[in-house]
Amino acid sequence: MKPRIQSLLVAFCLVFGFQTVLHTPAEAAKSTRTLVQKKTVPTVAISGDKTFIAHTKAALALLKEKSPDDYALVVQYVGLIKQDAFSGMAAYEKIPTYKVGATTSSSTTTWYASTIVHDAYHSKLYNDYARTKKTAVPDDIWTGMKAEMQCLTRQTEALKKIKAPLSEQKYAQSLQNQNWWDSNGDGLYTEEDERMRSW
Template sequence: MNPVILLLIICTLFLHGDLSVNAATTRTVKVKAAPAGHSALSSPSIQITGDKNFITKTKAALKLLQEKAPDAYKITVTYIGRIQQHNFSGMAAYETPPTYKVGASTVNASLTWYASTIAHDAYHSKLYHDYLYTYKEAVPNEVWTGMDAEMKCLEIQIQALESMGASASEIEYAKSLRGKNWWDLNGDGDYNEDDEKIRDW
């Protein structure tokens, strides 16, 4: 079988299983159209999938970004198409639409922290899609994940925290992550599904 067709089948099966959320819990947040130029989104809206608490907190986080950190918000509405309640947090930039999956401890953190994580992961998606748009080829992992990418995303997160008037402790904590490989939870030097299994955010 053609490898491309096989990959499409696998992705379709993965997405179908991953999105088995009660349709009654799905809402769409209308946001401003993406800026001129390329966009990862097919429509100027972000779909929020989750329970009532998740939807309410996600709407509030997006509103806070829009009002206090407009640059981060512009990146968010350009490069995230879905924010989905999940077992742990992470950006699936390769999905259609690009999906930020959010774990319980992240959505239940302070509003400023949750909003800042949206900005952080939106930048992961920007790195992914800017490369894809420019080179029209498979995106190497190191372009949008790994130490260099994480540090770029962390700086966006810190800027968002400062713009939103987050607490000094949140800003200092984010700054303390500079240069640290916090996502390699099992310490084997490689980020993969083994780390995701033990992720608690």
């Protein structure tokens, strides 16, 4: 992120009453040697109230300590973790943004951390395609059943690495081949599905 853009983001957060915390690739580099070479987004900003920021920082710290590869993934592919009405990854934004609803942000630190990894993988799918193909990214590259299963696999692996409770690991495993993301049951992933989410 260019210094001017970063400054504007921080200023925006301050004007609208958000607090902002940045996690840089240098921090990730200290804890892993497997950083992807080309970074699309060099920092992660956090915006929200004090409780949200504290819990997000704890989730990121857990990933950094227990699963540095996943922490590196997040640092590279998520530019902003933002308190929101519901959870979802806006990978197409200029600053890829993980929007986080209250149910997710107030869950256990292990579960919250795993959702950050899940959505970072959505952003990886989107941004890797966009960077290599230089064309519009088809929805099924980064959303839909195939993409969700890829992201869920990465999330499940992260839960094991961070030693999440077995109940959380089993729950994630139970979601395999389930289309939980299709809130209205029409077989399509749309903005309506996001608005209907309870997490």
